[in-house]
Amino acid sequence: xxxxxxxxxxxxxxxxxxxxxxxxxxxxxxxxxxxxxxxxxxxxxxxxxxxxxxxxxxxxxxxxxxxxxxxxxxxxxxxxxxxxxxxxxxxxxxxxxxxxxxxxxxxxxxxxxxxxxxxxxxxxxxxxxxxxxxxxxxxxxxxxxxxxxxxxxxxxxxxxxxxxxxxxxxxxxxxxxxxxxxxxxxxxxxxxxxxxxxxxxxxxxxxxxxxxxxxxxx
Numbered sequence: 144x145x146x147x148x149x150x151x152x153x154x155x156x157x158x159x160x161x162x163x164x165x166x167x168x169x170x171x172x173x174x175x176x177x178x179x180x181x182x183x184x185x186x187x188x189x190x191x192x193x194x195x196x197x198x199x200x201x202x203x204x205x206x207x208x209x210x211x212x213x214x215x216x217x218x219x220x221x222x223x224x225x226x227x228x229x230x231x232x233x234x235x236x237x238x239x240x241x242x243x244x245x246x247x248x249x250x251x252x253x254x255x256x257x258x259x260x261x262x263x264x265x266x267x268x269x270x271x272x273x274x275x276x277x278x279x280x281x282x283x284x285x286x287x288x289x290x291x292x293x294x295x296x297x298x299x300x301x302x303x304x305x306x307x308x309x310x311x312x313x314x315x316x317x318x319x320x321x322x323x324x325x326x327x328x329x330x331x332x333x334x335x336x337x338x339x340x341x342x343x344x345x346x347x348x349x350x351x352x353x354x355x356x357x358x359x360x361x
Contacts, residue, residue: 150260158260161288162267163249169199169271170246172282173238181238186273186343190229197236198229199270200244202253261295268292269341276338284334286318293320293333296340304342311354313339327354 150158173196181193190198205213205228217224233241245267254263268284269292275282293315301308310325315333322340330351331339338345339358347359 155260158264158291159250161291162260162264164285165264165267165271165288166245166249169267169274170242170249172271172275172280173242173245176238176278178238180278183278185277186338187270189226190273191233192274192278193238193241194229194233195270195273196238196241196245197233198225199267200241200248201225201228201232202255203244203248203251204232258295258300261291262300264288265292265295265341269338269343272334272338273343284337289333289337290318290320292337293322296322301340304340306340306342307357311357328352329355329358331355 176192181191181196183192184190185192185195187195187198210224213228214221214224217227236244254260255266258265268288271282272284274280308323308325310327312321312323312325312328313336314321314328314330315336316330318333320333320336322336329336329339331345331349335345335349339350344358344360350358
């Protein structure tokens with residue numbers, strides 16, 4: 144997600160530490176997965192766990208000229224490019240290597256094209272949840288990281304992920320946070336509302352409110 148204002152030097156230090164911690168923790172978690180877990184579907188439509196983890200380190204491993212070359216091959220489509228590279232890299236590297244890419248690059252300065260450090264943290268956290276939530280591992284994102292991402296939600300990010308919150312207000316049930324000014328509240332755990340904001344669909348029962356059905360169905 145895109146931060147509304149540029150982080151101060153102190154805020155940047157906090158963000159960098161949070162990113163490094165998230166990558167190391169996820170690397171340890173991925174190392175503990177069973178062989179069949181890597182082939183299970185993730186929350187990312189069309190991607191297995193292995194392909195999600197491969198995608199997570201793409202920004203560390205590919206130089207800018209290589210990314211631009213891959214984008215050209217994909218006829219300018221970012222989604223087509225990332226999909227092809229994730230599938231290729233998932234097949235080219237062992238699961239041990241895929242986990243190690245995250246751990247070894249815990250402090251890598253990569254950020255997405257827009258959004259800066261908050262978006263980099265969001266990339267790691269949400270893709271981590273794409274894995275752990277799909278596998279039913281019950282991982283809870285640390286509150287400080289979750290709050291950073293919730294507070295960074297912006298209309299531009301919602302549009303990028305195809306999330307339409309017209310008339311809806313998101314209301315966390317486990318922390319003091321809400322987003323939007325619509326008349327129809329959608330209630331859920333803050334972590335689930337974050338997934339919603341990043342375009343993920345949740346299983347029935349995880350969200351409440353008459354508009355909850357718009358965001359469920361996997």
